[in-house]
Amino acid sequence: MTRLAGKVAIVTGASKGIGAGIARGLGEAGAAVAVNYASSRTGAERVVAAIEAAGGRAIALQGDVSQRADVERMIAATIDAFGRLDIVVNNAAYFTFGPIEEISEAEFHRHFDTNVLGTILVTQAALPHLQPGASILNLSSAGLLTPTPLVTLYTATKAAIAQISGVWAKELGPRQIRVNVISPGSTETEGNRIGEMDEASRAFIIGKTALGRVGEPADIAPVAVFLASDEARWVTGTVMQVSGGFH
Numbered sequence: 001m002t003r004l005a006g007k008v009a010i011v012t013g014a015s016k017g018i019g020a021g022i023a024r025g026l027g028e029a030g031a032a033v034a035v036n037y038a039s040s041r042t043g044a045e046r047v048v049a050a051i052e053a054a055g056g057r058a059i060a061l062q063g064d065v066s067q068r069a070d071v072e073r074m075i076a077a078t079i080d081a082f083g084r085l086d087i088v089v090n091n092a093a094y095f096t097f098g099p100i101e102e103i104s105e106a107e108f109h110r111h112f113d114t115n116v117l118g119t120i121l122v123t124q125a126a127l128p129h130l131q132p133g134a135s136i137l138n139l140s141s142a143g144l145l146t147p148t149p150l151v152t153l154y155t156a157t158k159a160a161i162a163q164i165s166g167v168w169a170k171e172l173g174p175r176q177i178r179v180n181v182i183s184p185g186s187t188e189t190e191g192n193r194i195g196e197m198d199e200a201s202r203a204f205i206i207g208k209t210a211l212g213r214v215g216e217p218a219d220i221a222p223v224a225v226f227l228a229s230d231e232a233r234w235v236t237g238t239v240m241q242v243s244g245g246f247h
């Protein structure tokens with residue numbers, strides 16, 4: 001497929017899970033892809049190899065999205081490798097769950113540094129390179145529609161990302177840069193091993209999902225490809241629930 005031919009993408013947290021699925025989808029659609037990882041080099045290299053095996057172009061880039069120097073190095077390496085940047089997918093995230101009483105300042109800062117500050121730093125570093133027609137995709141969560149006990153910090157970061165994206169759609173609209181949000185529902189990934197949960201927990205999740213199953217990264221990727229493509233040229237400031245009707 002060539003919907004994204006000639007375009008260049010960076011996907012943060014693309015060594016596994018939804019980020020890996022989106023990176024592969026963008027690569028299969030013809031984009032050259034910078035595959036960011038924090039610690040899972042092998043995972044990122046596997047994604048690069050899959051994109052290359054399908055005839056695409058990709059590189060793996062290590063970097064912590066919460067560190068400005070890492071982020072600037074990754075964006076510079078993307079430009080060095082591919083000469084431009086058109087698509088930014090802010091997918092990297094950190095999440096742990098627990099009761100209010102156990103929230104520490106260190107965990108608060110780790111969640112917000114990775115999920116919110118990381119999204120801001122990557123977007124800031126990318127912006128000087130983005131031309132009219134560029135697309136920014138930020139990952140939030142369908143979980144915002146249905147508050148879940150024990151998920152304070154993660155929920156707070158994903159709400160912040162959804163709100164920030166609306167601000168950016170307005171701020172960057174005059175430059176013809178589109179900003180949209182993908183909100184996955186419960187999706188089987190390395191970070192969310194639903195298949196290993198007990199039967200009651202799995203049934204609870206599936207019961208909250210209109211289409212009656214758990215999602216997988218391949219369910220998310222085509223929507224990211226669409227939103228990144230010129231077919232979505234009139235779509236900005238949107239929160240797309242890609243969740244099988246999770247509520």
Ligand SMILES: NC(=O)c1ccc[n+]([C@@H]2O[C@H](COP(=O)([O-])OP(=O)(O)OC[C@H]3O[C@@H](n4cnc5c(N)ncnc54)[C@H](OP(=O)(O)O)[C@@H]3O)[C@@H](O)[C@H]2O)c1
Nearest residue numbers: 013015017018037038039040064065092093139187189191
């Ligand atoms: N899975 C779900 O059910 C679900 C539901 C709603 C929303 N989401 C959202 O979808 C996105 C992906 O979730 P997932 O389940 O696929 O996650 P995952 O399997 O846990 O993967 C997380 C990815 O983020 C990377 N990462 C973590 N901290 C990083 C940092 N500081 N700098 C750079 N990369 C970092 C990890 O890299 P390394 O492995 O290299 O460390 C990994 O590639 C997240 O934004 C999440 O909030 C997921």
